Amino acid sequence: xxxxxxxxxxxxxxxxxxxxxxxxxxxxxxxxxxxxxxxxxxxxxxxxxxxxxxxxxxxxxxxxxxxxxxxxxxxxxxxxxxxxxxxxxxxxxxxxxxxxxxxxxxxxxxxxxxxxxxxxxxxxxxxxxxxxxxxxxxxxxxxxxxxxxxxxxxxxxxxxxx
Numbered sequence: 005x006x007x008x009x010x011x012x013x014x015x016x017x018x019x020x021x022x023x024x025x026x027x028x029x030x031x032x033x034x035x036x037x038x039x040x041x042x043x044x045x046x047x048x049x050x051x052x053x054x055x056x057x058x059x060x061x062x063x064x065x066x067x068x069x070x071x072x073x074x075x076x077x078x079x080x081x082x083x084x085x086x087x088x089x090x091x092x093x094x095x096x097x098x099x100x101x102x103x104x105x106x107x108x109x110x111x112x113x114x115x116x117x118x119x120x121x122x123x124x125x126x127x128x129x130x131x132x133x134x135x136x137x138x139x140x141x142x143x144x145x146x147x148x149x150x151x152x153x154x155x156x157x158x159x160x161x162x163x164x165x166x
Contacts, residue, residue: 018043019053026057029123033058033147034116037154041162051155055147058122062143065126066136094127101128106142109134113146116154122147 011021022040026033033054040050073087097119101108113125122143129139 012043015045015049018045019049022050022053023057026054027061030118030121032121032123033151034121034154037151038158038161041158047155047159047162050158051151054154055151058147058151059144062122062126062147063136063140065123066130066134066139066143069127069130090127091131093124094131097124098128098132101125102132106134106138109139109142110146110149113143114149114153116150116157121150 011017018040021043022036022045025031025039026036028035036054036057037047037050040053041047043050045053073091076083076087097112101112104111109125109129112120112128113122125143125146126139129143
């Protein structure tokens, strides 16, 4: 069976596909939940796959992003502009988060709007030097909250269309 057919024509594939979409920066779980429901998953299955997919990269971002940026600056100087933009974004978002620390991080991640989310929250946590053991619970709580909000909105929109 071809990969795309497997990803779109059976429940296990749809779960994996939804999880992979949730792992993407910018799209994250905010796009993955409606995507999974559109594939045919029930909202709870789409929520579960999206939460797992969205959470998987976050600890790695908190721990390794600064080293990755340093490596990129040394080895790939053409990408310095991109690294500068990402660092600037992290510092701007970090200002909003730093006032309330971990509660601020959780609320920032929970708001289902563009420019917020797990990836940006993890980036902000890294640049605010938040310890992983304290940042992860805030990121998890934010992702869960955003997931429930997006699932509810997806369900409401789906019911309005049907």
